Amino acid sequence: MATAYKIPTEPEQVEQDNGTPIxxxxxxxxxxxxxxxxxxxxxxxxxxxxLAVLGRSGTGKSVLLRIIIGLEKPDSxxxxxxxxxxxxxxxxxLGEIRKKMGFLFQQAALYDSxxxxxxxxxxxxxxxxxxxxSEKADRxxxxxxxxxxxxxxxxxxxxxxxxxxxxxxxxxxxxxEPEILLLDEPTAGLDPISSxxxxxxxxxxxxxxxxxxxxxxxxxxxxxxxxxRLALLNDGRVVAEGTFEDLEKSxxxxxxxxxxxx
Amino acid sequence: MSAPPSxxxxxxxxxxxxxxxxxxxxxxxxxxxxxxxxxxxxxxAVTSPFEGRELVRQLDEVGSKSLPLVAMAGTAIGAVLSMxxxxxxxxxxxxxxLPATVVWSIIQEMGPIITSLVVCxxxxxxxxxxxxxxxxxxxxxxxxxxxxxxxxxxxxxxxLACILMLPLLTxxxxxxxxxxxxxxxxxxxxxSFRRFIDAGFNGATLNLFLPPTFKTAVFGLIxxxxxxxxxxxxxxxxxxxxxxxxxxxxxxxxxxxxxxxVLVKFILVFFP
Numbered sequence: 154m155a156t157a158y159k160i161p162t163e164p165e166q167v168e169q170d171n172g173t174p175i176x177x178x179x180x181x182x183x184x185x186x187x188x189x190x191x192x193x194x195x196x197x198x199x200x201x202x203x204l205a206v207l208g209r210s211g212t213g214k215s216v217l218l219r220i221i222i223g224l225e226k227p228d229s230x231x232x233x234x235x236x237x238x239x240x241x242x243x244x245x246x247l248g249e250i251r252k253k254m255g256f257l258f259q260q261a262a263l264y265d266s267x268x269x270x271x272x273x274x275x276x277x278x279x280x281x282x283x284x285x286x287s288e289k290a291d292r293x294x295x296x297x298x299x300x301x302x303x304x305x306x307x308x309x310x311x312x313x314x315x316x317x318x319x320x321x322x323x324x325x326x327x328x329x330e331p332e333i334l335l336l337d338e339p340t341a342g343l344d345p346i347s348s349x350x351x352x353x354x355x356x357x358x359x360x361x362x363x364x365x366x367x368x369x370x371x372x373x374x375x376x377x378x379x380x381x382r383l384a385l386l387n388d389g390r391v392v393a394e395g396t397f398e399d400l401e402k403s404x405x406x407x408x409x410x411x412x413x414x415x
Numbered sequence: 416m417s418a419p420p421s422x423x424x425x426x427x428x429x430x431x432x433x434x435x436x437x438x439x440x441x442x443x444x445x446x447x448x449x450x451x452x453x454x455x456x457x458x459x460a461v462t463s464p465f466e467g468r469e470l471v472r473q474l475d476e477v478g479s480k481s482l483p484l485v486a487m488a489g490t491a492i493g494a495v496l497s498m499x500x501x502x503x504x505x506x507x508x509x510x511x512x513l514p515a516t517v518v519w520s521i522i523q524e525m526g527p528i529i530t531s532l533v534v535c536x537x538x539x540x541x542x543x544x545x546x547x548x549x550x551x552x553x554x555x556x557x558x559x560x561x562x563x564x565x566x567x568x569x570x571x572x573x574x575l576a577c578i579l580m581l582p583l584l585t586x587x588x589x590x591x592x593x594x595x596x597x598x599x600x601x602x603x604x605x606x607s608f609r610r611f612i613d614a615g616f617n618g619a620t621l622n623l624f625l626p627p628t629f630k631t632a633v634f635g636l637i638x639x640x641x642x643x644x645x646x647x648x649x650x651x652x653x654x655x656x657x658x659x660x661x662x663x664x665x666x667x668x669x670x671x672x673x674x675x676x677v678l679v680k681f682i683l684v685f686f687p
Contacts, residue, residue, distance in 0.1 A: 190435075196420050222560050224556050232420070244459075244559075244564055245462065248563075249562070251560060256560040258560075261553065262553040263554075263557075264549075264554055265548075265552070265554070276562075276563075279464075279562075280562065325561075358421060364580075368649075384419035
């Protein structure tokens with residue numbers, strides 16, 4: 154089995170002032186029936202950093218994100234947010250952690266009975282009771298303006314394209330000003346121009362909001378554009394981690410094959 | 416990435432193991448999962464924050480929008496009952512008992528059961544399909560990822576709406592049925608509505624009306640619970656949505672009828 158190639162990472166690159174990364178995934182294992190999907194995955198990420206998780210289709214990238222947000226339970230291992238292990242938390246306790254995270258689903262997962270504005274307002278209505286209705290409306294307009302959808306407030310999700318749905322999904326994910334942003338294949342199914350627009354949008358939002366972000370993608374070009382570090386999964390394990398230049402220097406056959414084909 | 420199929424092997428339909436699985440293992444597993452689901456909904460329903468706005472929306476969806484259908488069903492049943500009962504009672508020389516026969520039959524049984532089965536079809540299919548569609552498009556996951564309890568927002572509100580609305584809808588069905596029964600009678604042999612009602616309710620107590628009407632709250636629990644469960648546990652895309660809607664109607668109708676047998680006995684014993 155090839156050993157993981159990892160650059161010697163300076164401690165301050167992955168740790169905050171108090172020595173604890175904002176998100177730490179440690180030795181995660183997950184199987185569905187007889188199929189092993191994650192086989193000892195460990196990752197860390199700090200505030201303001203973007204980590205891209207790459208790999209072939211079906212290697213558990215999306216499952217990793219779902220475990221981090223708590224939609225799946227790992228068979229073993231831990232997920233620590235600010236040092237707290239979230240794996241064993243009950244639904245309502247997990248809610249407090251989830252308010253600090255934003256999640257963009259692969260198909261955006263917009264609520265199809267609500268308008269674009271209502272979708273973005275949904276988390277605010279449930280968690281920002283202290284805001285007045287006009288404050289919420291202003292916040293919704295601000296978020297949609299950030300993603301270039303300010304003119305489509307009253308449209309239904311079925312009336313807008315896939316790329317536009319992703320933008321609205323991104324605005325919704327940012328509604329509660331999360332510390333951690335999780336993006337599941339943000340450019341999947343989009344044409345190259347729309348993909349580039351989404352990449353630039355994520356980059357701009359990342360600079361403005363200084364969140365820790367994990368982007369799951371099989372699009373190497375997108376990963377190079379938006380990520381500070383890349384982690385390559387194969388057979389449920391991280392086989393390489395570092396910058397794109399570091400991965401290019403790897404002597405692991407799978408890494409070279411992936412970079413060549415991407 | 417979608418979750419791969421579970422590790423369970425499918426068994427040949429007509430093997431002994433397959434029959435045991437189909438007749439014993441699968442139903443027990445279904446009941447077990449339903450119980451777990453009910454417990455999760457109950458815990459969510461009794462803890463804050465309460466989803467008042469969504470509950471009001473569901474009360475409208477279940478109650479107001481079922482009203483025309485329930486009224487029509489009650490009217491039809493009342494008319495049919497009156498015509499059929501008249502035919503039988505005349506043969507036995509008991510025509511005078513027609514108003515009581517119609518009123519007592521509708522209020523004690525026909526009104527509640529017909530209303531519940533109509534709601535099983537309309538509301539059960541609607542809840543099952545809506546929640547199943549949300550499940551397969553990850554909308555329920557998005558709700559959960561937004562730190563909102565989907566059992567509280569989606570399931571508890573719908574179940575509570577069914578529990579509250581079914582007795583009210585039953586009253587409407589009863590009223591329409593009694594009126595239609597009078598109308599069918601008076602077209603053949605004129606009788607004033609006042610006389611029909613006096614004869615129909617002669618000797619009646621609150622026990623005639625209250626227990627059968629409130630048993631529909633139990634039916635509402637069955638419809639809402641099974642439809643929500645089928646919807647929120649859906650897998651398999653469009654086919655799964657269809658199965659969820661169908662199973663919601665079939666299973667809730669079946670359990671409403673079975674529950675009626677138990678509840679009728681209960682009412683006869685405790686509210687004679």
